[in-house]
Amino acid sequence: MARQGASYGVGFVRKAPLHWAIGGLLIAAVVLVAECAHGPIELSAEFVAAGASGLDKVSPTYVNNHPLIKNANARQLGFGAWFILGTFAGAAGAAVATGRWRVRHTSAWWSSNHGGSKLKRYAFVFVGGALVMIGARLAHGCTSGHLLSGWAQLSAAAFPFTFSMIVCAMIVARLFHPEAPPIER
Amino acid sequence: MEIFGLIIGLLFGAALFLSGLADPDKIIGALRLKDLHAIRVTLLAVLAVIIGTWIVSMFHSTHPGLPPNDVVAVLVGGAILGAGIGIGGYCPATGIACAGAGRIDAIVAVMGMLAGGLLYIVMYSSVAAPLERIAHHNPSTLQNATDIPNIAWIVVIAIAGGLTLKALANARV
Incomplete structure (x- = not known):
């Protein structure tokens, strides 16, 4: 295991199952x-x-006057909702099957740089999650939509999305996670 | 169709977890270039779906669904999404998968995503719609946008991606 110095980390990064x-x-x-x-x-x-x-x-009145969601189709949960439910259950099943299902409140990278406070981690991942969704909808797709399905179809939007997403993610990751936890190789 | 969504989701969630992408530590490690596992997985998956889609399309019609190419909105949206991933290590799919694997912080991140969805609705008319109108382009492929045939793009991407993957496979991190 390569130890790269973690001031007050509470864990290490495990190898992936596969x-x-x-x-x-x-x-x-x-x-x-x-x-x-x-x-x-x-x-x-x-x-x-x-x-x-x-x-x-x-507030049905607000919805009926909203250009994005006034159409009933925009409010309909269908294939995607079942897909999300399946993604949750599939990961849970795989985690249990590999003996890796475990309640965790933070990550090794986060605790190495910000300590073990659950509330601090929750606050930042909440904001991070909100940013992810606002960005995904502005860009008309998330990482699955642009990186996987977008590139699969050689979508013209996939290239600018991939470029700006990766550059910004690397900069922000460096700001928030300067110090590496121990990583299992 | 709902049952099919559930089945594909089950496979996708299991694949995300087993491949290591449903792990915020692997995502942040990749972004910090200290642990290249997630980059290798993602790059191989992207190359395989590009080539696989091209092969499948010769025998079977796929269901296209290209997103609009509003360049400014895509660039700004991609950057904001990237910032969110850089903070927490979760995107929508991996956040949901990590929640299934027992990560409470991932559940909080998914709640943040729901809040972000509401915020997007609220700010749509004042921010998103004007942004979409700048450099608006209809959904298109690289072939439509550049007049270079898709097969040429596939060859270039496969060679460049394959060489990059070979270098990454030999890297020590």
Whole structure:
């Protein structure tokens, strides 16, 4: 295990369950099956549909006058909602099957740089999650939609998305995680 | 169709976890270039789906669904999304998968995503719609946008990606 210095880390980064080549081909196979039978994978639109559906119950007038969600289709949960449920259950099943299911409140990288405070981690991942969704909808797709399904179809939007996403993610990751935890090789 | 969504989701979630992408430590490690596992997995997956989609399209019609190419909105959105990943290590798919694997902070991140979805609705007319109108282009492929045939793009991407993957496979991190 390569130790790269962690001031007050509470853990280390484990090896992935599968070799990277098998993992990459597995993901590609699932995306191809989805493309053939349904269409591109895209999760972020479902979050907006869920929000719109909730807003419809609270303030139907606002929803009916909103250019983005006044159409009933924009508020409909369908394939994507079931796909999200399946993603949750599939990861849970795989984690249990490999003996890696465990309640965790933070990550090794985060605790190495910011200590073990759960509340601090929760606050920052909440903001991070909100940014992810706002960015995904502005860009008309998330990492699954642009990086996997977008590149699969050679979408013209995939290149600018990939470029700006990776550059910004690397800069912010460096600012928030300057110190590396021990990493299992 | 709902059952099919559930089945594909089950496979996708399992694949994300087993490949190591459903792990914020692997994502941050890749972004910091200290642990290249997630980069290798993602690059191979992207190359395989590009080539696989091209092969499949010769025998079977796929269901296209290209996103609009509003260049400014895509660049700004990609940067904001990247910032979110750089903070927490979660994107929508990996956040949901990590929540399934027992990570409470991932559940909080998914709640943040729901809040972000609501914020997007609220700011759509004042921010998103004007941004989409700048450099607006209809959904298109690289072939439509550049007049270079898709097969040429596939060859270039496969060679460049394959060489990069070979270098990454030999890297010690």
